[in-house]
Amino acid sequence: MDYHITDMLNASQATDFSSAQDHPYRQMPYFLKPQLKAYFSRAIEGRVPMVVNCSAGKDRTGITAALMLTALGVPRSQVMQDYVLSTEYRRPVIERGDVDLAAVAKSNAFAAMMLHYSDRQSTQAAPLITEEGIPYLYYALAQIEADYGSVPAFLDRELGVSAADIDTLKTLYLQ
Incomplete structure (x- = not known):
């Protein structure tokens, strides 16, 4: 699903990745909502493999992967660890x-x-963390939880991914 990068840049007034309150990652899941809906819809239908593309594989890809891993029940600490680890491979x-x-x-x-x-x-590659050691991804997930209480609630209300859909994802992608 296509979009123009200037839309994402305009959607976030913040350009300072060191600002906790205005961190650009806070709004990214909302900006990516159409693409995330399509991604989860295809995953639920078992239409795989899929490619999630972004220039560095950390922002759009990192958020998408984190939402899927969270839906599959991966502990938050592991999601964050994997996200930060990606710096080594970039x-x-x-x-x-x-x-x-x-x-x-x-x-x-x-x-x-x-x-x-x-x-x-x-x-x-530059580390995906603030000077205080907070992974950028933290801000996206914290904003979702502040707004919805949990990632599954965000998935349900914003992306149409129900609890039954999450069970389907687990059946399809977990051994």
């Missing part, structure tokens, strides 16, 4: 590609954001 040179970000950023909002947060010299 490669900035691949994420950046061969694009001249400075040139493209003049007319492309996503390139401008990537330029703002990138370090062209780095061969190591």
Whole structure:
């Protein structure tokens, strides 16, 4: 399901990943709602394998994976540990590609954001945590729980994933 990155950038006024109150991850599950609905619908129908794509495999992919893992009953500590572990497998040179970000950023909002947060010299991915050691993903899940009380309640009310659907997911994807 397609969307334009500028919609996501405009949906979040925050650009400071160190701000707990305005952290961009707080609104990301809401922005991704149409894609998350499609993802869970296909998973419930058993239409797999599926690919969840984002440029670095941490933001949109991380939230999607966290919601699925939570639905499957994976403990929050393990979800967070797996999310943070993904930093070890990310490669900035691949994420950046061969694009001249400075040139493209003049007319492309996503390139401008990537330029703002990138370090062209780095061969190591930036950790997915704040200076205080809080994983970015925490903010998305905390916002969901503040708004709905739990991830399953969010899945049910916002994405149409019922308790019976979660049982189906567990039957399909857990051994």
